[in-house]
Amino acid sequence: MKNENIIKVPLFGTVWKKVAYLFFPLPILLIAVLVTADLVSKGEIKIQGELVADLCYASWAIGLIILINTKEKEEDEMINTIRLQSFQTGFYWLMWGLGAIILIHLIGNFGVQMISGPPITAALVMFLLSAYIYLAFRYQLWKVSKP
Amino acid sequence: MKNSIKVERAKLDLTQQELAEKVGVSRQTINSIEAGKYVPSTVLALKICKVFQVNLESIFELEEGD
Known part of the structure; x- marks a missing residue:
């Protein structure tokens, strides 16, 4: 019995794992390059x-995302x-994670001014979702592999 | 779900790796099925039965709570 092609999710080859790992130190390297290139102090980039x-x-x-689709x-x-x-499981935990951040925002807005959560952005949602999926998959x- | 794959393997003197190759899965999957950590799909269960030339009920058995 075969699934329809439109339902099938294509996966990356195993080589892509190495590519995925490059994205983890990338933001730190990027910031380091910006700082050392003196672009920040010149005020070109804030x-x-x-x-x-x-x-x-x-x-x-x-x-x-590359890791979970490899x-x-x-x-x-x-x-x-x-x-x-x-x-x-990842989507289930995303709902809890986002729910907690929304709750923190609400408390911050209506009550305690000292409390403020991270701003909810598309990047944060994608990061949380992919992290939860990856952790659930590895767990x-x-x-199943432990004796 | 309980299963007697280990017993059936012993009868035919098959290793987990050999059974895995015959049914087209990894050795880890056969190990997980034997340990009751993974319940195979109907297709895989039927493939396993075909290797041992027995019917489904003689290998797989429902437990209380299934």
Whole structure:
């Protein structure tokens, strides 16, 4: 029994894992380059907390998205099932994570002025979702492989 | 779900790796099925039964709570 092509999710080859790992130190390297190139002190580029956070979230999200969509060494039905489950678990935890941030914002806006959560951006949502999926996937793989 | 794959393998003197190759999955998957950590799909369960030339019920058995 075969799935329709439109439903199938294509996965990257195992080589892409190495590419994915490059995205984790990338924002730090980028900021270091900007600082050493003296672009910041000249005022050409302003490095603010939100920009740094967005840069980190976006870069890590790309890395994690590649990782969760890359084939394992031995790709079979168990790995496929675990991957599918981890997407469901990841989305479930994203709802909790975003819910917590929204709650912190609400408390900050209506009550305690000292409390403020991180701004909710597309990069943050993608990072949280891909991180939860990746962690759920690795945890389930570890659970089935431990003796 | 309980299964007697280990017993059936022993009867045919098959290793996990050999069974895995016959049904087209990894050794880790066979190990997880034997340990009850992973419930195989109907297709994989039928493939395993085909290797041992037995019917489904003689290998896989429902447990309480399934």
